[in-house]
Amino acid sequence: MSNYYLTTPIYYVTAKPHLGHAYTTIVGDALARWHRLLGDNVHFLTGTDEHGQKVQQAAEAAGLSPQEFTDSIAPLYQQAWQQLNISNDDFIRTTEARHKIGVAELLQRCYDAGDIELGLYKGKYCIACEEYYTDDELDPGDLCRIHKIPVEQVEEENYFFRLSRFQDRLLDWYAAHPGAIAPEFRGNEALGLIRGGLRDFSVSRTSLTWGIPLPWDSKHVAYVWFDALANYLTAIGYGQDNDEFSKWWPAHHLIGKDIIRHHCAYWPAMLISAGIEPPAGWAVGGWLLVGGEKMSKTTGNVVNPLDLVADVGVDGFRYYILADTPYGNDGDFTYEGLIGRYNSDLANNLGNLLARVATVVEKKCGGVGPAPRSDSPLATSAASAYAATAEAWAETAPSRALEATWSLIRATNAHLEANEPWKAEPGAAVDAVMGDALEALRIVAVLASPAVPETSETVWQRLGLPGRADEQRLPAAAEWGRYPGGLTVTKGESLFPRKSV
RNA sequence: GGCGGCGUAGCUCAGUUGGUCAGAGCAUCCGGCUCAUAAUCGGAAGGUCAUCGGUUCGAACCCGAUCGCCGCUACCA
Numbered sequence: 269m270s271n272y273y274l275t276t277p278i279y280y281v282t283a284k285p286h287l288g289h290a291y292t293t294i295v296g297d298a299l300a301r302w303h304r305l306l307g308d309n310v311h312f313l314t315g316t317d318e319h320g321q322k323v324q325q326a327a328e329a330a331g332l333s334p335q336e337f338t339d340s341i342a343p344l345y346q347q348a349w350q351q352l353n354i355s356n357d358d359f360i361r362t363t364e365a366r367h368k369i370g371v372a373e374l375l376q377r378c379y380d381a382g383d384i385e386l387g388l389y390k391g392k393y394c395i396a397c398e399e400y401y402t403d404d405e406l407d408p409g410d411l412c413r414i415h416k417i418p419v420e421q422v423e424e425e426n427y428f429f430r431l432s433r434f435q436d437r438l439l440d441w442y443a444a445h446p447g448a449i450a451p452e453f454r455g456n457e458a459l460g461l462i463r464g465g466l467r468d469f470s471v472s473r474t475s476l477t478w479g480i481p482l483p484w485d486s487k488h489v490a491y492v493w494f495d496a497l498a499n500y501l502t503a504i505g506y507g508q509d510n511d512e513f514s515k516w517w518p519a520h521h522l523i524g525k526d527i528i529r530h531h532c533a534y535w536p537a538m539l540i541s542a543g544i545e546p547p548a549g550w551a552v553g554g555w556l557l558v559g560g561e562k563m564s565k566t567t568g569n570v571v572n573p574l575d576l577v578a579d580v581g582v583d584g585f586r587y588y589i590l591a592d593t594p595y596g597n598d599g600d601f602t603y604e605g606l607i608g609r610y611n612s613d614l615a616n617n618l619g620n621l622l623a624r625v626a627t628v629v630e631k632k633c634g635g636v637g638p639a640p641r642s643d644s645p646l647a648t649s650a651a652s653a654y655a656a657t658a659e660a661w662a663e664t665a666p667s668r669a670l671e672a673t674w675s676l677i678r679a680t681n682a683h684l685e686a687n688e689p690w691k692a693e694p695g696a697a698v699d700a701v702m703g704d705a706l707e708a709l710r711i712v713a714v715l716a717s718p719a720v721p722e723t724s725e726t727v728w729q730r731l732g733l734p735g736r737a738d739e740q741r742l743p744a745a746a747e748w749g750r751y752p753g754g755l756t757v758t759k760g761e762s763l764f765p766r767k768s769v
Numbered sequence: 770g771g772c773g774g775c776g777u778a779g780c781u782c783a784g785u786u787g788g789u790c791a792g793a794g795c796a797u798c799c800g801g802c803u804c805a806u807a808a809u810c811g812g813a814a815g816g817u818c819a820u821c822g823g824u825u826c827g828a829a830c831c832c833g834a835u836c837g838c839c840g841c842u843a844c845c846a
Contacts, residue, residue, distance in 0.1 A: 280844095288845090453840095457840080464771080464772070464841095524845085525841085526845065533843095553846080555846075594782070605781085615806060616809080619805095620805055623804090623805050625804085625805085631804075632804090667782085682809085685809065685810040688804085763806090
């Protein structure tokens with residue numbers, strides 16, 4: 269049994285949970301659940317990023333202390349993930365004591381290594397970005413390109429992380445670890461920006477107090493990115509519990525394409541400096557657009573995932589997110605797409621298959637599920653569906669994984685159609701066909717459980733199987749012929765009632 | 770400007786080292802079936818794999834050029 273440590277980015281508490289957060293988190297959850305099926309010992313982490321100037325400002329605007337403010341937002345994420353059936357093993361908030369202890373440790377290590385040095389920073393600073401910019405990075409009139417507001421001329425004593433020293437070490441590390449960043453073109457992008465030259469970056473601020481003090485100079489608080497990245501360490505005991513830490517590290521990171529620089533350049537450099545092994549891998553996702561446009565408050569197209577759950581259920585939403593968006597590229601959320609997937613894949617294929625099988629078992633087999641044939645033609649369909657599903661999950665390609673799993677559902681519908689058990693008199697022939705269908709459904713329930721966990725449990729129970737679908741272990745659970753027969757099959761309500769468009 | 774990517778059936782996309790690679794799903798049309806959620810099954814139609822040229826016995830896949838689109842070039846999934 270191997271340990272598998274998976275992280276999502278931690279989400280900045282100036283925004284409430286939206287579709288974009290849900291997208292990354294659901295992908296992470298499905299991956300975590302798949303690895304649990306494989307028998308891995310999984311630790312799946314998500315959380316919230318709660319320090320920095322923007323939080324301080326948002327708190328002031330709300331008339332709260334920063335701590336009160338973050339205390340009011342962080343639970344929204346925890347609740348959202350609960351409602352989306354996210355199986356995170358931990359949830360870290362960067363305002364927790366364990367995090368502050370670990371960050372201090374990491375800072376001190378980098379400082380002791382000589383990679384953090386005091387400097388004077390004169391520059392043009394965008395308050396909204398919390399970033400300094402050079403002239404060529406600004407629009408005419410010294411406007412921030414992102415926020416279109418004037419930057420301020422600021423002079424501040426800062427500590428700097430000497431990132432510029434790490435270019436060769438990073439390139440060497442990546443050369444020795446091909447494929448660490450997926451998809452490949454994102455890896456090229458990361459290498460490109462490292463080759464393009466790395467500038468030292470400021471890791472402290474004296475201009476605000478809402479942050480973690482530097483252990484050797486308490487006038488400074490840690491820059492929010494340094495603070496935030498460290499969550500991946502502090503959540504598993506860095507600086508406090510070495511056994512726990514070394515049990516899980518290095519991590520597999522799930523990130524968005526916009527934070528490649530921080531995660532693929534800053535972060536491994538910080539780790540190398542502190543004497544910690546770089547991450548095991550990064551899976552970089554694209555944006556989930558809404559109607560072809562980037563979600564933003566100004567265009568008013570921010571989608572609340574919980575509204576969608578009310579329409580198509582948790583699994584309907586999860587399935588759509590996973591099946592309709594090839595990971596790595598931008599996806600496009602549309603309501604029509606959501607309903608289309610729901611109807612065709614969930615209602616027509618999976619839901620209807622279970623319904624027709626249950627009915628025929630009831631009518632022709634007395635409601636008792638027969639055992640499958642060992643030489644069923646469906647056995648090969650199941651084997652190839654499993655192989656393709658496993659391969660796709662290994663490549664962080666949920667959409668292809670689900671397509672592969674669903675191929676077994678289609679094959680099962682075809683198998684029924686070819687044998688027409690509803691026309692035959694009860695007997696061995698009917699039993700054989702229905703046993704095959706039940707066995708295929710059993711395998712589908714296991715393979716689909718990372719995406720649609722609730723549905724898989726329901727199918728599992730309706731088939732009369734003991735235990736739970738998500739307790740099964742692959743590859744054994746995908747072997748043909750494990751449905752024992754003699755179990756009571758329950759018809760039940762429609763799994764996914766069709767939606768009218 | 771620099772670096773990188775994309776352009777495959779109406780739509781969304783698979784095609785890992787060049788030789789059943791011209792595919793899947795959805796949508797459309799025709800037919801079958803009626804156990805099932807007007808579901809399902811079969812079949813058809815639909816692409817000169819952006820364009821041009823090259824390498825090769827053979828290229829969607831390699832090389833060059835052209836056209837179009839996009840990403841990154843220190844905010845945030």
